[in-house]
Amino acid sequence: MSEQHGPTRFGFFIAPYHPLTGNPTLQIHRDLALVELADQLGYTEAWIGEHHSAGLEIIAAPEVFLAAAAQRTRQIRLGTGVNSLPYHQPMMLADRLCLLDHLTMGRAMMGVGPGQLATDAAMMGIDPVRQREMMHESMGVLVRLLRGETVTARTQWYHLEEARLQLLPYRPEGLELAVASTMSPSGAVLAGRHGAGLLSLAASDPSGYEALLPNWKVYTRTMAEHGHTVDRSRWRLVAPMHLAETREQAMREAEWGVGHLVDYIEKLSGRRAPWHTSAGAAVRQWTGEGFPAFGRATIGTPEDAIATIEKLAEQSGGFGTFLLLGLNVADWDATRRSAKLFAEQVIPHFTRANRNRVASLERAHANSERMIGGLTAGIQSAFEQHGQALATALDDGTGA
Template identity: 65%
Template sequence: MDHQGPTRFGTFIAPYHGLDGSPALHLRRDLDLVRHLDGLGFDEAWIGEHHSAGYETVASPEVFIAAAAEHTRRIRLGTGVNSLPYHHPLILADRIRQLDHQTRGRVMFGAGPGQLASDAFMMGIDPMRQRAMMAEALDAVVRLLRGETVTRRTDWFELAEARLQLRSFAPGGVEMAVASTVSPSGSVQAGRHGIGLLSLAAADPAGFAALNGNWAAYEKSCAEYGHTPDRAAWRLVVPMHLAESAADARAQAAYGVLHMVRYLEGLSGTTLPWGRRAADAVDRWTHEGFPIFGVATVGTPADAIARIEALAGASGGFGTLLLLDLPMSTPEAKRRSYELFAEYVVPHFTGANRDRRASMEWARAHSERFMRVTHQAIEAAVRDPAGAGRAHAGPGAGTGPGAAGDAP
């Protein structure tokens, strides 16, 4: 592969849940899923923030992360993302700092302007101002998390010698990232502060086409503000569902795909022509793609590997692949999909089996010699069982004081 593929893997949990189930059970399953992913060795889980439209039921990623941290050991937990226009910068930064200590350095901070216009409407926020508000708040939050004292006045928040009372848990501080979709605004802000880039629309045809442009905007912004761009800090988000066969994966995806269709229809106020039959919706999703969610990979681990390699080629290389968590199958089939990904996809990119294959190739290349020596040893043991036994008894066996021949 010519371009750097990811070496870290995780999930992006908005979350999305159909309107016909228990929200309490949904939240519990999401927490259990993060614990399951921790056991499978996944590196990260990002949790979203939403306040309307019914499907995305986590209002506070910080509350979710605090609970998940108590039931996991190594997986890192990120706010994916905090909608900055909804928060006073000092309060948000202080919550992240508290989580930094509660998780013992496992929390990550993700920032964005807010996705749902319905959220902004309820708070009296003009959607046309959300990106500018995010930029203002991000500047304050980053400085606070880096230990600075901040004085700043805008038309929607004020800071007067604001500072955090706790130092970061670890010397490196909290890792931070900015969400980016199709427009380069997120890339510019990430580069301005020298923090990571979180590409949420990598599976969308328009977002896929914009990957190189967004990275170029990030590099330019980094250069302007004196930072070094790092592809290892670039995260791409894509939807995938895996099974042992492509036919099984498509059948499992048909179980829940209409939940996603209803979500899209509710946000757009339209009826989608391919959203009546589950099979038609799966076809649409895996070929032309869905609005917002892009093109899904529904198939086998080999299909997932091919898709990720294509993303690495199109982007020029990135560090982390995040699986967009969706209710497209039963909870059991979803867990199995993550298991297949961890067992067969992750080792392909991390090189976990490279030395095992090299060892096998070495043994194969010398197999004739090894087999010849083995046969010779067996034949010698057949001809002279006692001699073979003495040969394996170690140096000095059968001689010297205390040997069997010297017994009275």
């Protein structure tokens, strides 16, 4: 793999997923603690999802959560991952994101998508067939409002009359936008049309993995058609991982919470999973053929994580940011250790943080004979020059 193909930025994509048996208040605060830990460990981004039903993904307003996270962190960038555009009047959403951008002093990012859960759309009376069309209708208005334009627009679900934002994004270059993409090219087309970044949420799913390069080609062609410059560093890939010192330990730790994911998959699909015989069997399935919607997980060592990311880089041709899918599959102590292992051993591999240190030691090794010889000669010369003074000191009556 060419070194430049690997990501140089890393973060978390937190839906989040939580067992139904836990305390929801503490679970939300645990998500805040994970973002705080990520900031301390030098991760560059954290993305928070929006969901309104099905029980496990319990953050309904990511911008509210991120405002709280901003008060606990210093430098990590904070993104909505994602705002479901059909659920919001676009001017109101743009207003909230601009406020968040100022509260975070320019650390905010806006991820957008059509909405994932059919139960969310059903409660709001939204036809699932129209969700992507609605996303396109909203995105065109959002981009114009965030540029400071005055917009009049009418659709079946919103009406704007000379709408404009009174508060624009914090930075002159505006608010960074990213569009969710999975298997279909819809997200790539929308991102390319408006010059937004691409957020590939299903990179570890076999179908999503195979779609990475085709969707990138759609994205680059659409970007060119609309006069935008393509930048691979704005491409983000998401995959689930849990790390430990050994693969066996990581697998055991993942057994702690894999059951709630299996139950979630079964409840949403209405089908019994054949591998729901034990936690161990579920983890083996997840790291093998994978789970529906969650794809294949890397549950192992930092070396396993590096191998997975390198495969993603080869498959995609190169991307800028890798995001760990936050699943709460292990308990909190194991989750923290995993985040630390990734920061300590995986991130430096791709950022090449130690390249000069390695080069320095290699130079010392390559020149060791000459340098040690010079050092030895220097010590001998010092003894020869000052030998008489040393002898006198030893024999002057105070020594010996």
